[in-house]
Amino acid sequence: MRLLHGKYHDKFKSMRLGEAQLVLRDDDNIYLNVFFRQAIMLSEVSADAKVIAVDVNENVIVYGNDDFVERFETNEGIIRTRYFLKRRRIQSKIRGRGLRARLLEKYRGREWRRIKEIYYRATKEIINKAREVGATVIVMEDLEVYKEDLGSRKLNGRIHRWVIGVFSGYWSIRRNSADYM
Numbered sequence: 001m002r003l004l005h006g007k008y009h010d011k012f013k014s015m016r017l018g019e020a021q022l023v024l025r026d027d028d029n030i031y032l033n034v035f036f037r038q039a040i041m042l043s044e045v046s047a048d049a050k051v052i053a054v055d056v057n058e059n060v061i062v063y064g065n066d067d068f069v070e071r072f073e074t075n076e077g078i079i080r081t082r083y084f085l086k087r088r089r090i091q092s093k094i095r096g097r098g099l100r101a102r103l104l105e106k107y108r109g110r111e112w113r114r115i116k117e118i119y120y121r122a123t124k125e126i127i128n129k130a131r132e133v134g135a136t137v138i139v140m141e142d143l144e145v146y147k148e149d150l151g152s153r154k155l156n157g158r159i160h161r162w163v164i165g166v167f168s169g170y171w172s173i174r175r176n177s178a179d180y181m
Helices: 007-014 076-093 097-133 143-147 153-161 164-176
Strands: 016-024 030-037 051-056 060-064 069-073 137-140
Touching: 051 097, 060 097, 069 097, 076 097, 097 137
Parallel strands: 051 137
Antiparallel strands: 016 030, 051 060, 060 069
């Protein structure tokens, strides 16, 4: 049996190997599912500090701690796909350069404002919840990993259209603002 792997899988070489199993999928191919373990060093946080963890995904932001877990539906993937298809239709159907450019700019602006507003509401909700429960630390995953090349053009396109920087930017604005924390 041949084992095929891509550049993405090289990062697992330094991890400890866990359980492995063969899986037969609907397309009659056999896949090898392997679980890895890695020790992660966290920065020091006092034992009495209340912490909220935030996990950002394409369509949902999940945040919480041992006492609660809440979801904030962003539906960014759906919104992005909808506007992508709309722009693609405009590019193929409208022949006038000026009109096409104006329409593309109009829908690009709408998409951008809609996404920014969603992330603004998400950060506001998370910070209000942190204030409500008395949390002193908000921990978020390292979003820089999503900037790596993942080997698939379709997946790379979706990941690189994802506005991670906007979400991170709102955190730094809120952190430095006296109104919010």
